[in-house]
Amino acid sequence: MGKSAMARASLVLLLVPFVALLWVASYNKTDPAIEGIPFFYWYLLLWLPLSTAITAIVYFANRK
Amino acid sequence: MINWNAINWTALIIFAALFLLVTVIGFVAARWRRGDLNNIQEWGLGGRSFGTLITWFLLGGDLYTAYTFIAVPAQVFASGAIGFFAVPYTILVYPFIFVVMPRLWAVAHKHKFVTAADFVEGRFQSKPLALAVAFTGILATMPYIALQLVGLQAVLSAMGLSGSGIVGDLPLIIAFLILALYTFSSGLRAPALVAIVKDALIYITVLAIIIYVPIKLGGFGNIFGAVAQHAQVTKGFTETLSSDPSKGNSMWAFATLAFGSAFALFLYPHSVTSTLSSNSGRVIQRNAMLLPLYSVMLAFLALTGYMALAAHLHPATATGAVPALVNYAFPDWFKGVAFAAIGIGALVPAAVMSIAAANLFTRNIYKAFFRPNASIAEEASTAKITSLVVKIGALIVVLAIPVAQAINLQLLGGMWILQTLPPVILALYTRWFNRWALLVGWAAGMVYGTFTMLQPLFNPTAFGLPANGGKVLSTVPITLGSMKLNGYVALDAVVVNIVVAAVLSLVLNLARVSNGNDVTKPSDYVEAEEPVSPTEIGAAPALAE
Numbered sequence: 001m002g003k004s005a006m007a008r009a010s011l012v013l014l015l016v017p018f019v020a021l022l023w024v025a026s027y028n029k030t031d032p033a034i035e036g037i038p039f040f041y042w043y044l045l046l047w048l049p050l051s052t053a054i055t056a057i058v059y060f061a062n063r064k
Numbered sequence: 065m066i067n068w069n070a071i072n073w074t075a076l077i078i079f080a081a082l083f084l085l086v087t088v089i090g091f092v093a094a095r096w097r098r099g100d101l102n103n104i105q106e107w108g109l110g111g112r113s114f115g116t117l118i119t120w121f122l123l124g125g126d127l128y129t130a131y132t133f134i135a136v137p138a139q140v141f142a143s144g145a146i147g148f149f150a151v152p153y154t155i156l157v158y159p160f161i162f163v164v165m166p167r168l169w170a171v172a173h174k175h176k177f178v179t180a181a182d183f184v185e186g187r188f189q190s191k192p193l194a195l196a197v198a199f200t201g202i203l204a205t206m207p208y209i210a211l212q213l214v215g216l217q218a219v220l221s222a223m224g225l226s227g228s229g230i231v232g233d234l235p236l237i238i239a240f241l242i243l244a245l246y247t248f249s250s251g252l253r254a255p256a257l258v259a260i261v262k263d264a265l266i267y268i269t270v271l272a273i274i275i276y277v278p279i280k281l282g283g284f285g286n287i288f289g290a291v292a293q294h295a296q297v298t299k300g301f302t303e304t305l306s307s308d309p310s311k312g313n314s315m316w317a318f319a320t321l322a323f324g325s326a327f328a329l330f331l332y333p334h335s336v337t338s339t340l341s342s343n344s345g346r347v348i349q350r351n352a353m354l355l356p357l358y359s360v361m362l363a364f365l366a367l368t369g370y371m372a373l374a375a376h377l378h379p380a381t382a383t384g385a386v387p388a389l390v391n392y393a394f395p396d397w398f399k400g401v402a403f404a405a406i407g408i409g410a411l412v413p414a415a416v417m418s419i420a421a422a423n424l425f426t427r428n429i430y431k432a433f434f435r436p437n438a439s440i441a442e443e444a445s446t447a448k449i450t451s452l453v454v455k456i457g458a459l460i461v462v463l464a465i466p467v468a469q470a471i472n473l474q475l476l477g478g479m480w481i482l483q484t485l486p487p488v489i490l491a492l493y494t495r496w497f498n499r500w501a502l503l504v505g506w507a508a509g510m511v512y513g514t515f516t517m518l519q520p521l522f523n524p525t526a527f528g529l530p531a532n533g534g535k536v537l538s539t540v541p542i543t544l545g546s547m548k549l550n551g552y553v554a555l556d557a558v559v560v561n562i563v564v565a566a567v568l569s570l571v572l573n574l575a576r577v578s579n580g581n582d583v584t585k586p587s588d589y590v591e592a593e594e595p596v597s598p599t600e601i602g603a604a605p606a607l608a609e
Binding site: 011014015017018021022023024025028029030033035036037038040041044045048051052054055056058059062 | 145148155156158163283285287288289292303304305307315319322350353356359360363367
């Protein structure tokens with residue numbers, strides 16, 4: 001697989017946040033809580049940096 | 065009359081000083097990166113010159129509106145978990161933007177398209193289809209501008225500046241007239257510069273709230289404890305999403321609201337305008353990485369709905385939740401800063417939205433149908449005047465109709481704008497869809513969506529609403545076999561739209577019905593390897609207006 005093919009393949013990573021966030025049943029619960037914050041809420045907050053990290057990986061993989 | 069004794073003078077003076085500062089910036093902006101403001105490319109798109117940082121401020125200031133700052137916490141305050149759909153929504157929008165918007169930017173840059181409808185016209189040589197896209201954009205934008213005024217009104221009244229009759233509305237009218245004037249003279253440069261101040265104020269305010277208020281309330285454990293208690297005694301308020309299939313699963317509503325809204329956001333004319341004003345596709349991709357910082361802030365703001373609950377605040381309506389929290393937690397001078405953040409937060413999107421609507425009207429209605437030979441100067445002056453008319457129209461809407469109706473219109477607007485997805489976004493990738501099929505699909509989606517969302521307004525009891533409490537609902541249950549899906553209507557409507565367009569395209573393509581001339585070619589959608597030098601941007605004689 002060449003560099004360009006790798007870069008194109010990295011685009012698939014962008015689908016990961018869609019699966020993680022649209023499969024609501026997987027995180028629609030209160031436990032385990034962190035510091036009193038129910039799972040539902042800290043999971044959603046956690047995906048803010050995770051999703052940005054994924055976008056960054058794809059950006060740098062596609063840098064010319 | 066205004067009740068002078070109710071006014072918080074310290075807060076109001078700080079607010080007024082910051083407002084004055086952005087007014088000066090708004091007018092000075094005309095001289096910044098000086099361009100010929102009698103050209104719509106300069107007035108309406110800032111000469112497509114904005115780099116990563118300015119685009120970040122502008123898009124951040126533009127997408128995360130004052131109304132958002134009021135409405136998201138309000139929904140969390142009133143309904144609980146479902147209000148948090150704003151978080152996955154503002155996460156998922158960025159992978160989508162990363163892939164799609166550089167294509168729109170590249171083709172628009174190459175052909176000097178100013179609006180999404182310009183692209184549709186270039187792609188399909190179809191004035192009716194371009195008109196449908198332009199009309200939908202203007203229709204969806206008008207109530208959105210009106211709601212920015214509602215945000216401004218909310219903070220003015222939180223400072224005690226409210227009253228009855230024309231005098232009571234005067235502060236709002238003055239604020240908006242000032243905005244209208246500097247937008248008229250400076251174009252998109254004004255909100256781009258004002259956004260820097262606005263965003264700085266917003267970040268300061270949100271940081272102060274998210275650090276200080278939980279300490280005051282005894283930590284997040286206490287806040288969520290209050291939320292759990294509140295959920296037990298309050299109908300229609302849940303700590304996590306209801307998964308009861310008989311009521312229409314609200315997990316489905318949550319997922320479809322997030323997904324549908326993410327796709328709708330960058331179809332709004334104000335998003336397109338801010339995107340096209342950047343100077344390269346890479347700038348857009350970098351912003352897809354950097355803009356989630358605003359989503360972090362929005363997530364924190366959503367939590368303020370719960371903080372207002374935990375603090376036992378009882379605002380008259382849910383939209384008062386954030387202003388009430390600010391009044392509860394902070395000294396007077398900081399209230400002025402916080403309210404200015406929200407108030408100025410109304411000005412940036414209102415300015416960009418009115419510029420975007422003006423661009424659409426000028427390019428795709430006025431020039432396309434009435435004055436095809438309009439000069440560059442005439443085009444620019446038409447856009448400037450239209451931006452004034454649009455803002456005055458929004459002002460009249462806010463003063464004349466109840467806020468609930470403006471909110472209903474904005475909910476409809478989100479559904480309407482998503483119906484432009486096939487001719488704008490799908491067309492970035494394929495011309496398999498026939499232009500007439502796209503037009504019929506658009507009409508089908510608009511009609512289906514509008515009727516579905518209006519149903520609860522006229523038959524409230526069928527939707528579990530009080531007999532006189534009918535309202536436009538974003539999620540309406542549909543029954544598929546044994547499943548009852550309570551999903552976002554915009555998404556249902558765009559499925560109808562795409563299916564109709566696909567079936568008709570199949571037929572029309574078999575019948576070899578013309579799909580118009582395409583002025584674009586595949587290489588136009590990919591940005592050139594080397595950045596285009598500024599002289600080339602200025603020249604491009606073959607593609608001039």
